[in-house]
């Protein structure tokens with residue numbers, strides 16, 4: 001049987017991670033996978049996470065199964081974090097999932113179950129695993145223009161024009177904030193225009209929010225999601241705690257299915273629980289319980305918010321430092337967009353050949369589409385990167 005297997009395409013982000021590990025050079029710089037590193041190059045366990053784990057270790061009396069949807073207190077805490085009070089609780093079905101990827105996968109499975117004819121419109125570019133999962137599930141994907149190669153900002157006119165090609169019932173995949181891979185984001189009036197287009201076309205938004213708190217702040221980063229969720233008849237939201245709680249390996253995510261129809265919630269909730277049961281039964285609990293402990297305790301929550309804010313400001317500082325250094329080296333402000341982008345990533349907007357050249361000549365590891373993980377930089381590596389960008393003639 002196994003001889004029938006064919007090699008599957010490698011995930012380019014994970015392949016790069018391995019290449020970096022295998023590179024013996026001391027001065028190599030890892031700007032690949034989206035993981036935050038502090039000034040010492042360490043991905044720390046956040047203080048509030050340590051404290052919550054300590055508390056759990058002392059107080060947890062059982063590891064027996066939770067429900068198929070996970071602990072309801074986790075869903076409640078996350079719904080409040082992401083949506084505030086934008087949507088009434090009885091409109092929301094929610095399940096814990098293994099990470100944001102688990103939520104994305106379950107969301108697409110739900111789409112396929114509910115409407116096998118639906119196509120999913122994805123930004124060009126988007127996180128490669130979105131496209132990979134959709135392909136694996138046999139769901140048709142349609143790219144929509146998103147990134148303006150000249151300005152490195154959102155090509156909003158192109159986006160709207162392409163989304164006008166969607167039919168009622170099609171899904172529009174949106175990044176809640178901190179667009180991955182570009183770092184270019186919609187402003188509030190653009191979100192408003194997207195809402196209008198969704199409602200006019202009968203399109204169903206699915207929002208992937210994996211970086212809340214990494215862009216303009218916890219509340220600010222959720223503003224677009226809240227606007228959409230409170231203004232459309234139906235939507236899906238896939239959320240991740242990997243980055244903003246720094247619990248990458250704990251696989252902590254949440255999927256919400258929101259319907260304004262009075263009686264839809266119960267069936268949506270049962271369907272999401274069913275999908276959990278088919279795929280992995282009970283979702284992982286440890287990370288979810290840590291998050292719940294933090295979000296429901298005033299002191300832990302305040303400390304978590306303070307540390308997250310430090311991370312956000314550190315990334316903004318690195319963006320500015322890199323933009324300034326490139327300005328100094330080139331005498332032009334054509335890299336100013338790096339300081340305008342938000343979140344972990346910026347798309348440099350150059351060719352795979354030049355990305356490869358920077359890897360070979362300078363040990364700079366960025367994804368082939370020229371996505372930089374800003375959070376992988378520090379004060380020492382910024383000038384190295386700036387020099388590599390200029391040397392390569394980007």
Ligand code: LMR
Nearest residue numbers: 013032033034035127180
């Ligand atoms: C990334 O885009 O680098 C992260 O979301 C990690 C991943 O799983 O790809």
